Amino acid sequence: MLSDRYGNRLTTTSAAARGAYVEGCDLILSQWDGGVAAFDRALAADPDFPLAHAGRARALQLASDMAGARAAIATAKAYSDLPERDASHVEMFNLMLNSPSDALAHVRRHAARWPTDALVAATGTNISGLFGISGRADRERDQLDFLAALAPHYGNDWWFNGHYGMALSELGFRDRARPLIERSLADRSRNTGAAHAWAHYLYEVNDTTAAVAFIRSWIAETELPRGATLYGHLHWHLALVLLEQGNIEEGLRLFDKAFGADDYRAPLFAKMLDAPSFLWRAELAGHPRDAARWQKVYDFAHATFPSPGFNFIDWHVALADAVHGNDVEPRVRQIEALIEAGRYPSGATVPAAARGFAAFERGDYPAAITALESMVDERVRMAGSRAQLDLVEFTLLKAYLASGRNENARRLMSKRRPGPTGIPVAGIEALVAA
Numbered sequence: 001m002l003s004d005r006y007g008n009r010l011t012t013t014s015a016a017a018r019g020a021y022v023e024g025c026d027l028i029l030s031q032w033d034g035g036v037a038a039f040d041r042a043l044a045a046d047p048d049f050p051l052a053h054a055g056r057a058r059a060l061q062l063a064s065d066m067a068g069a070r071a072a073i074a075t076a077k078a079y080s081d082l083p084e085r086d087a088s089h090v091e092m093f094n095l096m097l098n099s100p101s102d103a104l105a106h107v108r109r110h111a112a113r114w115p116t117d118a119l120v121a122a123t124g125t126n127i128s129g130l131f132g133i134s135g136r137a138d139r140e141r142d143q144l145d146f147l148a149a150l151a152p153h154y155g156n157d158w159w160f161n162g163h164y165g166m167a168l169s170e171l172g173f174r175d176r177a178r179p180l181i182e183r184s185l186a187d188r189s190r191n192t193g194a195a196h197a198w199a200h201y202l203y204e205v206n207d208t209t210a211a212v213a214f215i216r217s218w219i220a221e222t223e224l225p226r227g228a229t230l231y232g233h234l235h236w237h238l239a240l241v242l243l244e245q246g247n248i249e250e251g252l253r254l255f256d257k258a259f260g261a262d263d264y265r266a267p268l269f270a271k272m273l274d275a276p277s278f279l280w281r282a283e284l285a286g287h288p289r290d291a292a293r294w295q296k297v298y299d300f301a302h303a304t305f306p307s308p309g310f311n312f313i314d315w316h317v318a319l320a321d322a323v324h325g326n327d328v329e330p331r332v333r334q335i336e337a338l339i340e341a342g343r344y345p346s347g348a349t350v351p352a353a354a355r356g357f358a359a360f361e362r363g364d365y366p367a368a369i370t371a372l373e374s375m376v377d378e379r380v381r382m383a384g385s386r387a388q389l390d391l392v393e394f395t396l397l398k399a400y401l402a403s404g405r406n407e408n409a410r411r412l413m414s415k416r417r418p419g420p421t422g423i424p425v426a427g428i429e430a431l432v433a434a
Contacts, residue, residue: 006116006157010051011086017046024055025119028062029159031192033227035059050079054090055119061097062229064268070097085114092120096130101343104130111146115153118160125163126193128269133312133383135345140380143167158187162194169201170386172417177201190222192230199237203387204419211241231266232259236274240281240387244422248287251278255293262296268304269313273384275300276319277391284398286426289323298324308335311346312383318354322361328354346381348374353382353392360395365403372396386417394425401427 002010002018004025012018024038039056042049057072076090088110095103107124110117124130124146131143144167147160154160165180181201184194195218202211215238218224224231235258239251255261260275275297283289298320308314308331321328332351338344339351356371372395375382379392393412400409409431413423 006118008085008114008117009083010049011083012042012046012049012052014046014049017042017049017052020045021049021052021055024052024059026159028055028058029118029122029193030188030190031196031229032190033225036063048079050076050082050090051086054093057093057097058119062267063227066097073097085117088113089117089120092123096123100130101345104134108146111150115150118157121150122159122163125167127166127385127388128312128383133310135311135347135381135383137378137381140167140171144171156183156187158184158191159193161187162191162197165194166197166200169197169204172204172419174201174205174419189218192224192228192234195222195234196230196237199234200385200387203237203240206419206421208241208244208422212238212245215241226263227265229266230270232261232264232274233266233270235259236278237387239278243278243282243285244424248282248285251282252290252293255279260293260297269310272301272305272313273316273388276316276323277388280319280323281391281394281424284394284426285424294320294323298326309338309344311344311350311381315350315353315382315384318350318357321354322357325361328358346383347378349378349381353379356392357395360399363402365399368399369396369403369405369408372399387420390420394423397423397428398425401425401431406431 002012002015004010005022010018010021020038020042024035024042027035027038036056036059039052039059042052043056053072053076057069057076060069060072073090073094077094082090092103092106092110095106104124107120107130111121124143126132131139131146136142147164147167150160151164161180162184165177165184168180169177178201181194181197184191185198199211199215202214215234219234224234235254239254239259242251255275255278259271259278264271279290279294279297301317301320305313305317314335317331318328321331332354335344335351339347352371352375356368359367359371372392376392376396379389382389397409397412400412
């Protein structure tokens, strides 16, 4: 019987199916384009290959084709008498698509039994993965512990090193993170997971010059396809650095070309995160409102995510609603009903942030401060990287400055984690100089 790249046995006798399946898995693990086509080739060679149907479901999910993904996983589940690992593998993706609140516990059990089933393990090892959206206050440490337990099984694997390095970097273990991320990029250059980890590393050490040079050159050298999972998001990282350098014009060009583009081809949830956060940060930095782009963001948000339920998305929809002048309360009350029903694990953080953003936008800075102070220390529960969650801290800082509460602003700055010293908030220069 044939095996995957990690030595896990596969229920196919077709070498062509095995080769296409391994290619599809690596495209998902590298967050590159082409996964659906690779699994289609695997199934053309062996139509009765359940793991290829499951892999195809995951690739379709990443392509924002949820109906296709659910149909593919239903096909995989229809096979009986699967080996134990295969059945558990298929069930994990079934849970992710149909009962996501149960998926993380299944990943933990599965990885403990079959630690090198990388496609399953990968669902928990990124910012928007199952640990990342779990709503737990200790989710960063939890994810790092999960990866540390897997480390002995992966050696110098390019996929694993990139994500392990990212998790270490987020928690401040940068001396350990850097060589892992660099090795991952060296071993597989077309690897957006590692490129993303390096962009975060450079953000955390505040090396804006290196960040601009790296992201630009890596995108060009790898010919990053528009359908790659992180195509828009890596351009967002570049735009953030350019914003910190004062180059708003180039940042807005990247908005139109990539992370806020009308013809966005990467997972749609990533556009919902990146587009409003950049526009909000641009205004915090002192740039005038771009009403036309905000309108596009608002229209996209309500067409694509009309109902709440995904914390990471919900707090970004709240930004669009606040700017649009839309009452955030109806959606907040829906979230609070989910909390009451035990179906929203990040608790009151998202409702408080939404109310804080709305109050900030209408110029009610005392109300914004009250709301944001109530959740800022638990903002990690809302989901997002430290770079993404800086938006909450920067908004609170701006509210303090607008209210003349400079001592509160200084205290907030003194609590900031070591490393990312750049704070693109208008008026901060006078506070630092005082």
